[in-house]
Amino acid sequence: MSKPKVVGQRVPRVDVPDKVTGRAIFAADVAISNALASAVLRSPHAHAKIRRLDVSRARTAEGVAAVITGQDLLQAQGLTMEEARRLRPALRQHYLAWDKVIYAGQAVAVVAATTQEAAQKALGLIQVDYELLPSVTDVETAMKPGAPALHPNLAVRISAKVEVSDNVVMRTEIRKGDVAAGFAQADIVLEETFRTQMVHQGYMEPHAVTASVAADGKITVWTTTQGSFSIRQGISQTLNIPDSQLRVIPTEVGGGFGAKAFTLIEPLCVLLAQKAGRPVKMVMSREEEFIAATPAPPVVYRLKMGATRDGRITAAEGTAIFDAGAFAGEMAPSAMDSLALYKVPNLSLEHFQVVTNKPPVGAYRAPNHPQGAFASESMLDMIAQSLSLDPLELRLRNAVQDGDATPDGVPLGRIGFKETLQRIREHPIWREKPKAGRSRGLACGVWTPAALTSTAQLQVTPDGSFALTMGSVDITGVRTTMAQIVAEEFGLDMKEVAVTTGDTDTAGYADVSGGSRTTRTTGTAVLRACQDVKAQLRERAAAQLRVSIEDLEYGDKKFWANGSPKTSVSIEAIAGKAVFGRGDVIVGHGQCSRLGREPAYAVHVAEISVDRETGQVQVERYVAAQDVGFALNPTLVEGQLQGSAVQGIGWALSEGYVYRNGILQNPNFLDYRMLTAADLPPIEPVLVEVAAPDGPYGARGVGEPPIIPPLAAVANAVSRAIGIRITSLPMTSEAVWRALKARGQA
């Protein structure tokens, strides 16, 4: 490839002018005339049987057009409650409870009415007779025999080493080598239990949906989502509606971070619109987002590791307990991923997934990886401390490299872990001594994106412009980078490329934008669409110029025969023929559903100071290095590293759900503290580019890796500052003060 002109450049995001001037249409901005407002009745109890649910007075209240309950949801599935209990014990009740509530905030009924006030008022007319049941929100208690059982009929017989309660819904095990022998080879063996808390993705835009049913029954849904096709599938499966009867139009997204990958309130909105015979709009409040969306799971992770005196890891053995919230999660928890950074010859890891009376957990940026890395990267730091080794040196000695096998036996291709570590070793933050009163912590992370599926359609318009349509939703600048690829491939100006995220009826199928896969998979689909268009154009140009395709040259939107640049045919001339049937339309397709496994590595360093009297931690300096393969748009890539680091630092220092008697105590942005620009120094990104053979131009996935290291990076820095190992998050000022006090140092 000749030197790229558009990719690799700091091209401004195409969506930003509208977003910063308030013109962008978000889901809550969708205003269909005649649309009804809605309100949700939510359980005030953490755990209760619904003995009786009477919505008759609400149904006849002024302005009310429809009220739905779990019964209606079952009816849409063609099930009676008895059948549902018998046949589908695992039927998720996250949308709407039908026989019991399993967390405070769970939806019990939804009202659609002419005004928001009328809908709110009607909620007060709904009578629910609850039979309270004992609840449990702490995962370690929930796991013990005798704990209140959430889903007695879901219990799976689990052969664990210890006796566990019926709330354990999944157990998996990973084994490699001989752990006992590995520990026997070790000069030091350390063991510690690490705890992370439930956190929220903190997207600025709450969930919002509008559903409208046409006279023929065809449903249109406008929603804020990371994947319109995922929403179509969620609605169609929940309400038994064929795909052909459902059109999902994705709006601009005000942040998702995994929480907008799947349906949450969309099926309820559709059901209400069907019942009411009028469009219905649902908008969640911030409080509802906290109590009834899909936060990230807390994890209790006991980890034991052994190493030789010269810092070689000999064995790791651990038990990770994932708190799934109200329902068994669909994602398999994996604590293994954080250990996949290193050559660990002997490994034994046990995972438990346990249900508790809290909202069901969902995806959050690099799902489950930050929690795992908090444990393993803290443990690495402990090993470095006890062996008096440089923590970066310890990692270099154990780091996986090209050709090493992952724990599941697949050999790694070209990776850039060591290169990233070396870049940090040369960086002033590691090379120079910290100022007095400051301490540093280092931690690493790895993420391997799945390819999933993407498609792209590229059309050349009659004036020789290009129009790209894709099913992928733009959450991080997708439209910009995809347009950059088209501009690069055809030597265009960005202005000559129109780029649109289509809806489920107009665009080819695409899985969700998430998991650091979009640039790679959608980018590959776009590249293939470009190749398709190129082939068509060349064929047409060759015919017009009466030369063979091999003899064509291309430049400045023109083709000419090798050696005779004066006789050329332009793209415009070829594409313009489509008008009034003088020629075929140039339209290319591309798709991608398979890419090599190409992990991306992140190495972060936090420099902090601690006020030893108040326990307050101040992040003074922060460097985030990452192997990004190739930065298609360095500004956007740096933004990913910075935003991700900020989320991870918040997880480390200040964020966390606080429950008391089954009720969330901080369902707002005041007492659920995400960090702001005022709290943090500039996050310095360091881009390392070890090209990935399968990524477009060598690009690796960038969004997930940088949220993995910060928890341990900050904890390692704090632990070194105060000389006490912090094993539990968040490290609020009071938590640090308590740690100091316990040692008689505060």
Add this chain to the structure above:
Amino acid sequence: MNPFEYRRPKTLRETLRLLAAAKDGAKLLAGGTDLLIQLKERRTLPSLVVDIKAIPELQRLEHVSQRGLHLGAAVSLNRVLDYPLLAQHFPILAQACVQLGSLQIRSRASVGGNLCNASPAASTAPSLLCLKAQAVIAGPGGRRRILLEDFFQGPNQTALGKDELLVEVFVPTPSPSSRGCYLQLTQRQEMDIPMVNVACLLTLGRGGRCQQARVALGAVAPTPIRARRAEALLEGHALNSQAIQEAAEAAAKESSPIDDVRASAEYRREMVKVLTRRALQSCLEEAASP
């Protein structure tokens, strides 16, 4: 939000008439940074909201030389902070105002609203208690003037009657030889509510002898309070680190914090000690430097 009637009277008299006529209680709106959230979350359901920003007396911001500052109840914090004489004569008020909320909040919120909301953690309260501020209240029977320390009655409770309103806070100009400091402890730099806040104002005589001391605490009692024992330990004594330590410990003993989602009572009490000591130390250092 529930429907309500909105009025924006231009005079105090009209406002008082509206309040007297409102049967089930009206809500007063200045910056709205507390009220609007309460309305949206349906924690208050008033039938009448009276916007007091158009009343000239409530927008008064004037320093009458030697006497004090007339701080109208609806004056925004950013206006207060922009007032040229504030930092010179009332530094502890400036320190409190600048740490409240965020820049956006401060362009809406008022000192009057901060006080009338009567949160035990109100950022501006400890400094104003130290400055011996007075609340000027208007009601059907005319005006009355009470000390701010008598204004707070409990969490979210003030001495205001149902048909009264706060017109202004009058802040007497402290002695030119006084030194003060306001500190608050929050988890975040901005957009947070103090776990503990402390203000102190000392008048120092020759040889560092403390002639007058005021120490006020927030978020550690049902209302913002004065730490009178700490004050007594300081007054008439030469200020040194031992006196400061004793006063800080006395202040901690005078506090009666609770456990809540923001902090434990134990931590709060300890932080009263730390913050009081640091605030007093800062006064001492300031007095020592020319």
